[in-house]
Amino acid sequence: DAGITQSPRYKITETGRQVTLMCHQTWSHSYMFWYRQDLGHGLRLIYYSAAADITDKGEVPDGYVVSRSKTENFPLTLESATRSQTSVYFCASSDPTGGEGDEQFFGPGTRLTVL
Amino acid sequence: GQQLNQSPQSMFIQEGEDVSMNCTSSSIFNTWLWYKQDPGEGPVLLIALYKAGELTSNGRLTAQFGITRKDSFLNISASIPSDVGIYFCAGGSSGNTGKLIFGQGTTLQVKP
Numbered sequence: 001d002a003g004i005t006q007s008p009r010y011k012i013t014e015t016g017r018q019v020t021l022m023c024h025q026t027w028s029h030s031y032m033f034w035y036r037q038d039l040g041h042g043l044r045l046i047y048y049s050a051a052a053d054i055t056d057k058g059e060v061p062d063g064y065v066v067s068r069s070k071t072e073n074f075p076l077t078l079e080s081a082t083r084s085q086t087s088v089y090f091c092a093s094s095d096p097t098g099g100e101g102d103e104q105f106f107g108p109g110t111r112l113t114v115l
Numbered sequence: 116g117q118q119l120n121q122s123p124q125s126m127f128i129q130e131g132e133d134v135s136m137n138c139t140s141s142s143i144f145n146t147w148l149w150y151k152q153d154p155g156e157g158p159v160l161l162i163a164l165y166k167a168g169e170l171t172s173n174g175r176l177t178a179q180f181g182i183t184r185k186d187s188f189l190n191i192s193a194s195i196p197s198d199v200g201i202y203f204c205a206g207g208s209s210g211n212t213g214k215l216i217f218g219q220g221t222t223l224q225v226k227p
Binding site: 031033040041042043045048050056058090092094096102103104105106107108109 | 145146148150155156157158159160163203205207212213214215217218219220
């Protein structure tokens, strides 16, 4: 089905382990974003990408790494997970062309628990 | 950095009542968006506003882009139980990398 998907939907890991969250979209949107959602903080931008091989930091990038070798995929890696990275992670995409370029479309989220 | 102040933080209303929530900012935005998040799901776009003063409806939802471009409101008329969720406003500055600034969210609970 067309749209934006995230995997896994749920993940439990231990402190110090590397974890990669996957995001895949079928719209060929050039922009992609990673957010984390925590109680009391709303949605905070971790990293974003304007196109393949172009990424930039958001508000809370420390402890995260991203890559974008293909337009449709935007994986987020926690190189050494910490308990403070326990959160719900959302991927989003948008198409900057035309007058509706700011509309972002979100995936279903990944709930990550770091023990 | 840019911030959005969204209010109220939470609302507990009776089914059938009207609901109003708003967002304000010290910065100007070119776009105002309203999203709804159901429990365990990602935010879903409800309404997008692109012109100052614009008033747009989507069923029982009505949103307006403030004249000053620093605020927006969302009204829900005749609330029903499935309106329960978290509502987020977001401001965008077209051409600025496509990034959005999100409000903290309004949690809506509807009593049948």
